[in-house]
Amino acid sequence: MKHTIFPDSKGYFGQYGGRFVPELLMSALRELEQTYLSLKDDSSFCAEISRLNATYIGRPTPLYCASRLSEYIGGGKIYLKREDLCHTGAHKINNAIGQILLALRMKKKRIVAETGAGQHGVATATVAAKFGVECHIYMGTEDIRRQSLNVFRMQLLGTKVIGVESGSKTLKDAINEALRDWVTNVKTTHYILGSVCGPHPFPMIVRDFQSVIGRETRQQVLDCEGRLPDLLVACVGGGSNSIGLFYPFLNDTEVKMIGVEAGGFGIHTGKHAARFAGGKIGVFQGAKTFVLQNPQGQIQETHSVSAGLDYSAIGPEHSFLHETDRCKYVSVTDDEALQAFLLLSELEGIIPALESAHAVAYLLKNPPPKGTVTVVNLSGRGDKDVLEVQRLLNEKKGKNV
Amino acid sequence: MSRIVEIFNSLKVKNRKGFIAYITAGDPTLEFTENLIQELSCIGVDILEIGVPFSDPLADGPVIQEAVERALEHNTSISHIFEIIKRVRKTNKIPLVLFTYLNPVFQYGIENFAKDASDAGIDGVLILDLPPEESLEIYPVIMRNNLDMIFIVSPTTENSRLDEIVRLSTGFIYYVSHTGVTGEQSNIDSEIKKNVNFIKSKTEKPVAIGFGVSNPEQVKQVSGYGDAVVVGSAIVRRIKEYRNDPLGPKKVANFVNDLLKPLR
Numbered sequence: 001m002k003h004t005i006f007p008d009s010k011g012y013f014g015q016y017g018g019r020f021v022p023e024l025l026m027s028a029l030r031e032l033e034q035t036y037l038s039l040k041d042d043s044s045f046c047a048e049i050s051r052l053n054a055t056y057i058g059r060p061t062p063l064y065c066a067s068r069l070s071e072y073i074g075g076g077k078i079y080l081k082r083e084d085l086c087h088t089g090a091h092k093i094n095n096a097i098g099q100i101l102l103a104l105r106m107k108k109k110r111i112v113a114e115t116g117a118g119q120h121g122v123a124t125a126t127v128a129a130k131f132g133v134e135c136h137i138y139m140g141t142e143d144i145r146r147q148s149l150n151v152f153r154m155q156l157l158g159t160k161v162i163g164v165e166s167g168s169k170t171l172k173d174a175i176n177e178a179l180r181d182w183v184t185n186v187k188t189t190h191y192i193l194g195s196v197c198g199p200h201p202f203p204m205i206v207r208d209f210q211s212v213i214g215r216e217t218r219q220q221v222l223d224c225e226g227r228l229p230d231l232l233v234a235c236v237g238g239g240s241n242s243i244g245l246f247y248p249f250l251n252d253t254e255v256k257m258i259g260v261e262a263g264g265f266g267i268h269t270g271k272h273a274a275r276f277a278g279g280k281i282g283v284f285q286g287a288k289t290f291v292l293q294n295p296q297g298q299i300q301e302t303h304s305v306s307a308g309l310d311y312s313a314i315g316p317e318h319s320f321l322h323e324t325d326r327c328k329y330v331s332v333t334d335d336e337a338l339q340a341f342l343l344l345s346e347l348e349g350i351i352p353a354l355e356s357a358h359a360v361a362y363l364l365k366n367p368p369p370k371g372t373v374t375v376v377n378l379s380g381r382g383d384k385d386v387l388e389v390q391r392l393l394n395e396k397k398g399k400n401v
Numbered sequence: 402m403s404r405i406v407e408i409f410n411s412l413k414v415k416n417r418k419g420f421i422a423y424i425t426a427g428d429p430t431l432e433f434t435e436n437l438i439q440e441l442s443c444i445g446v447d448i449l450e451i452g453v454p455f456s457d458p459l460a461d462g463p464v465i466q467e468a469v470e471r472a473l474e475h476n477t478s479i480s481h482i483f484e485i486i487k488r489v490r491k492t493n494k495i496p497l498v499l500f501t502y503l504n505p506v507f508q509y510g511i512e513n514f515a516k517d518a519s520d521a522g523i524d525g526v527l528i529l530d531l532p533p534e535e536s537l538e539i540y541p542v543i544m545r546n547n548l549d550m551i552f553i554v555s556p557t558t559e560n561s562r563l564d565e566i567v568r569l570s571t572g573f574i575y576y577v578s579h580t581g582v583t584g585e586q587s588n589i590d591s592e593i594k595k596n597v598n599f600i601k602s603k604t605e606k607p608v609a610i611g612f613g614v615s616n617p618e619q620v621k622q623v624s625g626y627g628d629a630v631v632v633g634s635a636i637v638r639r640i641k642e643y644r645n646d647p648l649g650p651k652k653v654a655n656f657v658n659d660l661l662k663p664l665r
Contacts, residue, residue: 021530023552024577026557027557030559187557
């Protein structure tokens with residue numbers, strides 16, 4: 001099956017996706033879709049993105065052979081795709097740059113966005129500053145607490161950060177509030193959604209802007225190894241860094257792909273964000289996809305040590321790739337991610353984001369066979385997480401005494 | 402002919418405008434909701450919209466968000482709502498519209514939902530996050546069970562889509578009078594009249610206007626533009642105020658009675 005022909009004209013990846021939104025947003029989504037489709041192959045638009053990728057984001061990001069990590073794990077060769085070296089410290093800027101250019105073409109004067117870990121918020125605040133556009137970011141107050149450094153960064157960039165007190169006070173609630181803002185100010189405002197979730201055309205647009213990760217990786221692996229990798233591994237919250245890495249390889253059937261969800265305290269505890277292990281198909285925040293919910297269809301709260309993975313739904317294209325078995329989805333726990341965070345820091349001198357540490361943790365549990373080539377998407381750097389990790393380590397020490 | 406169509410016909414004969422009240426089911430309790438339906442029907446509310454609580458009501462403002470939280474504290478579900486509707490229906494013929502997000506309906510199962518809603522005595526369904534483009538599967542099921550399906554038209558609806566919405570909508574067409582979430586507004590958008598006239602140039606179906614209407618003056622003003630007025634958040638705010646009062650439903654109905662007066 002050719003996986004790269006999706007979404008269809010209605011925004012579906014197989015049975016997943018679509019555009020389940022209040023009537024007030026329909027015209028804005030259609031305008032966004034038409035603008036994007038008219039520009040995506042436009043040579044001046046593509047040239048502008050390439051120029052900003054090179055001069056502002058710092059692309060291409062390196063593909064780094066993590067030899068001490070590979071040796072420690074004792075299997076095949078592990079490469080890290082260094083998205084943590086992007087300007088602002090994570091892959092989120094790839095999409096933010098693309099979408100602000102769309103917003104400017106649509107003559108929108110104001111930007112809103114949601115953020116979980118704060119990485120998408122910082123990326124959006126950054127491009128808003130660069131292009132001189134007013135920007136409001138919605139963030140759950142629980143996330144504001146655990147990612148306080150990113151809150152201050154956004155403020156330094158001239159963005160107003162608005163705390164969201166409703167629900168679980170995390171990413172899903174921030175998305176609700178950003179959508180409410182967009183519904184109210186839709187004539188003047190563009191919503192820069194940060195992941196491959198939400199209503200069509202967002203899952204397509206965000207994927208396309210993030211696919212630069214996989215396109216570069218493909219060329220870089222061919223250059224170093226003379227062949228394609230055997231395995232790609234990436235963490236999956238909404239799913240933007242993983243689809244960005246996976247998408248350009250989807251038709252290469254010999255390349256296996258693993259998406260790592262947040263197992264939180266463990267699937268059996270119910271406190272996690274593993275949508276495929278604990279969820280079922282539903283309609284949430286604009287798309288039909290796998291959602292953690294109760295039997296009555298109320299959305300369940302999630303838990304993860306990593307704010308960026310702490311989300312009840314998964315991007316619809318991942319549901320499709322799961323259904324067709326093109327990609328496998330697994331989960332690792334908070335503790336396993338924390339161990340990987342410490343290990344990568346010590347072995348490679350790279351402090352990963354807690355989100356990306358989930359992908360590394362999978363390899364610690366499942367060493368790739370000798371002679372194989374694996375690429376892990378190191379989607380973000382861990383500076384934002386050091387205070388939270390310090391707190392967690394102290395908490396653990398306290399328990400051990 | 403559905404109860405909704407009947408009521409609009411009889412309003413037309415009497416040369417009167419309709420009053421539609423929104424309440425969230427289970428706010429603060431199912432018993433309160435049941436009593437309130439009876440009270441609102443007694444004072445002459447023409448149609449009742451019963452909100453199905455959903456954990457993530459992204460089209461609703463703070464007042465209805467809080468109502469939903471109160472209703473979900475004791476896990477109000479679609480099955481509970483059908484139970485109280487069945488009891489109400491034994492004595493009461495007021496047209497009832499279920500106002501919901503899609504996911505609770507989707508999990509209940511579309512076929513079962515439409516059948517059970519119809520059996521319970523529900524007359525129409527409005528699914529907030531289901532635009533006509535996504536309703537291809539659901540629409541025939543709703544129709545087959547003799548329910549009306551109401552769609553929303555908003556100030557941002559493009560003309561190219563309006564014809565289809567107007568064609569599919571049965572019972573009435575719900576015109577959202579301002580861009581934004583549900584909630585009370587101090588100024589009613591001046592474009593309402595123009596937009597509603599445009600809709601009415603396309604169809605004979607009644608048009609109800611809602612989102613933001615909160616006082617008798619606005620009821621009078623807005624009713625002049627369409628066939629009915631919807632009031633939600635202003636009523637829900639009184640439900641919160643009287644939620645622990647044994648006479649709560651009566652007191653909320655007294656408030657609604659004042660909103661109704663300009664239409665009588």
